């Protein structure tokens with residue numbers, strides 16, 4: 183049976199086995215060790231269904247909990263006390279006995295362009311018409327279709343190292359891939375980044391939670407909650423709460439072609455506000471809803487309320503129709519593949 187962390191001296195941190203997951207786990211481990219040296223720490227790593235299956239395109243999976251469910255079961259069972267995820271892989275709704283703790287400082291949240299070794303292109307706008315961009319993300323695919331309709335998109339699966347070797351292979355179909363900056367930076371692969379992408383230079387917005395860690399604990403574990411409060415970073419926590427509230431409200435799950443860009447800005451009176459840009463694009467890039475809003479965000483509640491406000495504004499701008507069409511097409515596909 184599960185033992186609350188308060189009665190034990192050892193805290194077990196659960197994680198996926200990938201190099202990136204282990205590096206991210208070490209960030210949390212180091213921060214906890216430094217702040218709470220009185221505990222012993224142990225890392226338990228496990229390959230998840232998502233790691234093991236690299237052939238099926240992500241968007242074809244029906245279960246949303248590919249990366250998280252098995253570790254959550256271990257945590258609910260008491261074998262691990264806290265799980266370190268990439269927040270962007272964490273579903274917006276968690277098992278009822280689990281919750282996310284505060285977030286640690288976010289790594290660069292942007293997407294980046296990585297050009298195949300030996301090719302001379304310095305930016306997305308230089309990639310010639312008809313070239314193939316590697317990505318399996320519906321969000322990246324839709325935004326590419328909207329902003330770079332002359333480029334082709336092809337799936338590329340696997341962890342970051344695998345994607346880079348698929349890109350660089352001599353017979354590779356790809357001219358470039360789009361990846362998250364965070365993964366490359368954490369893996370010390372900064373030299374592979376050709377261009378950082380944002381709303382201004384390329385119209386490319388990132389995924390909800392990208393670049394942030396999702397630190398999940400049992401809901402009743404007040405000891406770990408207090409510990410995470412100590413190592414947490416409020417600006418990040420509020421930003422990602424707002425982003426996840428937006429995604430939850432749109433109910434698109436991880437397969438929604440939803441891009442966001444959040445930043446803290448000062449208004450004319452000098453007060454700090456959270457600015458959120460967000461976009462929902464149809465898969466063919468033809469339809470697009472987008473909004474940019476600022477809000478006073480000073481608590482978890484106001485962060486979540488802001489996410490709902492942005493979602494409503496996006497729906498008012500047409501996001502509802504775009505998401506509905508995607509849902510209908512998915513339903514049709516599953517009928518046709520079932521027979």
Ligand SMILES: NCc1[nH]cc(CCC(=O)O)c1CC(=O)O
Nearest residue numbers: 268270361362364365392393394
């Ligand atoms: N989609 C998989 C995934 N989940 C987390 C990261 C790393 C970056 C992050 O923490 O957001 C990546 C790779 C990528 O999208 O390039």
